[in-house]
Amino acid sequence: MAFVVRQSGSKLSEAEIIEFVARKVAPYKKIRKVAFVDSIPKSAAGKILRRELCKHALASSLSRL
Known part of the structure; x- marks a missing residue:
């Protein structure tokens, strides 16, 4: 899964991002969701808070049910 921050005014779609990444990486590394x-949540040291991203992913998947 990829988490993407759009620039203001950008009209990027999920399909465009998946297609772009698929051209750049090996088949087993392809992303399935965007x-x-x-x-992107970061700590005071500047590290990405992956647990916060996981919570966001779980919340969005549960809201689809």
Whole structure:
């Protein structure tokens, strides 16, 4: 799964991102889902907070049920 922050005015679609990544990586590394977020959560040290992204992914998958 990829988390993407769009620039203002961007009209990027999920399919375009999946297609772009598929051309750049090996078949087993292809992404299957894309989530558009306002910002990537980071710690004070600047590291990406993966657990926050996991919570976001779980919340969005549960809301689809």
